[in-house]
Each structure stands twice: as C-alpha cells, then as structure tokens.
Amino acid sequence: MCATCGCDSGGKTTFRLLDKDQQAEHDHKHVFAAGHDHAHSHFDSHDHVHNHSKTIIEVEQDVLLQNNLLAQRNRGYFDAKNILALNLVSSPGSGKTSLLERTLTDLKGQLDFAVIEGDQQTTNDADRIQATGTDVTQINTGKGCHLDAHMILHALQGLKPKENSVLLIENVGNLVCPAMFDLGEKERIVIISVTEGDDKPLKYPDMFHSSTLCIINKTDLLPYVPFDIEKVKANAKKINHHLEIIEVSCTTGEGLQVWYNWLKSKVLLPETT
C-alpha cells in the first residue's frame, strides 16, 4: 500500500526515472493500480433471515472528485516550489516530443526543466528527452489512454523537480481522454499539426475548451496539405475565446521564438537570482 495516497500496489502503471548516465538505469518501479484491483467482499449469498429494507443514499458526489483533489495537491506542491507545470496534449504524432526536444535544447542554460513522459508502452520518448540532458520520468499507462493526477503524484516522488523549474508533462497521444483529467498543471497546451485536417477543434471540442494555448505545428508542410489555418483559428476561438494560438515548425524552427517568449512570460522568476 502506498503511504502517500493509500493506493494499493500491484497494478499496471509503471514509472521509470531515466538516469543521466545510461548504464545506471535503475528501476523506480513504484507500481500502483491505475485500474484498481478490487478485492472487495461482495454481497453475501447466504439465505437472509433478517430483513434488508431499502434505503436511498443521497450521494451528490463528483465522479472526478478524487482526481481533482490529487490534482490540487500536485498544484500545491508546484506552487510551493514555484514550478511551472505544463500539460501537453495532442493526437498521436502531432509533435509533442519534437517540441520538447527543440525547447530543451534551445533554452538550455536559460531555464531549468524536468519532463514527465506519458505513453502506453516504451520509453522511446523519454530516451529522446534524456538525450537532451534533461531529467525525465517515463510513465507507462499500459491500456490507460490518459495520465491522471495520481500518476503525476507518484512520478514526482522519483523525479523531484528543482525549485523554480519548468515541468513539461507530455500526455498520452489522444485528443479525447486526457481532457477530463486535471493533473494540477498551470496551463494546458493542445498541439495540432497541419497534416491532421482543419476540423480538429470542432471534432474534439473538450480539449480545445480546456486548454489555454494551442500550438499549430508542422507549418513547414502547409504548401503540401489542404489546411486552412485561419479557419482553424476561428473555430478554436469559437470553442474557447481565451485560447491563445501560436504557429510553429519544429523542423525549421519557424515561430519557435514566439513559443519561447510565451513560456518565459509564464515563468515567475524567484525574488533573488
């Protein structure tokens, strides 16, 4: 049983903190049940002599309450350490890891970073992050299609991001499920690429509604694909009038400076340096 949150261990989610020197890849295999194993005593099948009368229980409880409480707890941790936590969401292959690689390389020495990678399988993305020299924990969710606050809580235990750092969380590639699960992040960033079709915001409104920044990636491919960037922006704004939009190409580097400026504007510098 996990002392921090009381969860039962023996589940399917695994955590792996990647070390900077690759050979010492020790396993922080704090494993817990994401799809909790239920070892309940179920209703008895004995012959009832006594009478069970029926009772109504007024529950009125938010199903996501547990996740939201843990997210608040993560948020408190981030606030106390002045960590800027960002949750990056997109369909598979929109360029989340590419954006992180570019960012970590280009801003090296300017900001402190730590990364949490969420994927169903493999440590491929974490390996790519580690190659930039950044601390990274890989969460493998197995069949799980999203990260939740509970997983982040455990990933933080191994990762221990520095004070005043930026924590980049790459969610599982999926434009539906991660929308419902607050991780305790400060900002949610939805990434779409120009090869995905310009009706993405209308098809996946929850994600665009819950994000604060939308990055349109792979603009270098605009000459080759039918993608009406103005239409996408208009549709995204219809769904969420607070949404900021930045166009980039991780391949050519075009527009990345705008993203870096956005990022730096969100970092609250400590009192003394």
Place this chain on the structure above:
Amino acid sequence: MHELSIVMGIIEIAERQAKAADATIIDEVELDIGTLSGIETEALEFAWKQGVRQTMLEYAVKKINQIAGKARCLDCDAEFAIEKYEDACPICGEHLLDIIQGKELRVKSLLVS
C-alpha cells in the same frame, strides 16, 4: 476510453457509500451526466459492463439523468441552451460564453439494501 476510469470512479464512490451505510446490495445507482461532460453514452455502457463485474454494482440498475448544456453570453447576458461549445449566442451571435450547466458528472443517489 476514459469511460472505464470514470466507471471505476463511480464504483469507488458507490461502494464506499454503501458500505458506510452498512448495505450489502446496491439496487440502483442514479447518475447526473451533462451533455458537455465529455462522456459518450455508448462508450459508458460498454465500459460499465466491463467495469462493474464482481463489484457491488454488478446487478444494480443504472439511471442516467442527462443534463442539457446551458450557457450565458458574456456580451448580452442572455441565458440559453447549447449543444456544443462552438454554439453562438442566439441573441447577439457572439461566442463569448460561460458554460453554466452541462458539465456535470455526478453520482446523485443510491438505492441500497
């Protein structure tokens, strides 16, 4: 399929409440689900069948109250029904909306014995 996580959440809440009330059977569970909550009814049905197996909810009757979306226009203050986030204000045509109803995802009540 985040619906399975949602079903797990429902089971956790329902079982905790039922046990606290010393009940052994959950006969009925009543859910409030907003049309803007991000829950697909079909996916929920599918996840439900998988999720409730061998739990106190296995034989429970599930009642779903669908709660319609409602928004307030930040420009003209009108309140109106919406089906999608992209909908415009029917009075002034603007898209500056506050969602005031439809995001519910709640276990409302249980009938236990």
